[in-house]
Amino acid sequence: MKLPAPLFPGHLVKRYKRFLADIVLDTGEEITAHCANPGSMTGIAPEGARVWVSNSASKTRKLPYSWELVEITEFGRPVMVAINTNNPNRIAFEAIDQGVIPELAGYDTHRREVKYGEKSRIDILLHKEGKPDCYVEVKNVHLLRRADGLAEFTDSVTARGLKHLRELTGMVADGHRAVMLFIIQRGDCLALAPAEDLDPAYAAGLRDAVAAGVETLVWDCEITTQEIVLRRNLPLKL
Template sequence: MDFPSPLAGGRLVQRYKRFFADIVLDDGTELTAHCPNPGAMLGLNGPGLPCWVSRSDDPKRKLAFTLELVEADGGLVGINTMHPNRLVAEALAQGAIPELTGYATHRREVRYGANSRVDFLLEHPDRPPAWLEVKNCHLRRSGTLAEFPDCVAARSLKHLKELTVMVEGGHRAVALFVVQRTDCEAFAACHELDPAFARGLGEAADAGVEVLVYACEITTRQVRIARRIPWSR
């Protein structure tokens, strides 16, 4: 996924009210950008961190700039939670996720479960449908371990239960975690920050829900799904 225009670099002043970030660009311009991330952003919201923003010319937008990348521990981190679905759509079209190839169609936002919409429904006349939920991951607290979530994720737990119901009905169900970092080699659910989700992920896997984790390559020009990394309980 290419960024639509060159990103502007700067420094993070503060992130507040979840969806706002004050930034000083490298040329001295002070601005408030949209922060497309409802999570805690642990380790990624400290004052002074290098960051990059995109700009939109849409006159309907209240904020022209969007916070896209933060540099933490010497590596780039994608914080835009809207990107993983776009990244997965691109990867599916290119056959870049081997475990999810061989389907004739990829439909998005299909209703299922209790008033939910699955991120992708993969279908082929000769195969059971595959229900695919995509989760953004950018938490790293130590070593090269990526963790999810970075705060209580009740909605994500609900999705795991709905995927389990799909498996019980004879369908295929997959939880795909997209790690928008360049410095992680393994993945685990974060028991400390959301023990209910961590238990739920293990229970869903035991019930037959497949867990896939893919890390990204990130530059200030593009982000793309690059390689699978292992997960542990």
């Protein structure tokens, strides 16, 4: 997935009210950027961190700048993290379309935001005549609290995420495929586990969904100031 060009470097002053970030650009200009991330952003929004923002030409936007990337040092290792939680759906769709994910290859049509379940929309629906439809729910991951490289999901309580697990389980019961695709928007993780202490209900729901036949895939990303692409498949530890 190509990032908007050009990106403008600076340093984070603070992130606040979830969707706002004060940043000082390298030019000296002080801006408030939109932060497309409703989560807690634990560990990835330290004051003074090196960041990159994009600038929209839209005249209707209140905040023309959007925070895209942050460089942090985690457990002594520098790492680039993409903070926009809208990215994973685009990354996943492009990767599936290009045949990057073997488990999701071999389908004729790939559709986004298709209605299903109880007033929900599946992120990606894969279809091929003669095969069960494949419902793919994409989740963003960037929480890392351990030096052993174990990423965790989620970073806050997600009733919506639990609802998705139950609806995917229903798709399996109806004879379809259902896949949870976790995309880690950083490159320093070795595996993924549910964040049991932050959302025990989701952790239990994920184990129940897997036991019921919901498939899981975990991929990390290669991130530069030009693009974000899937890099490698990682294990899920339940």
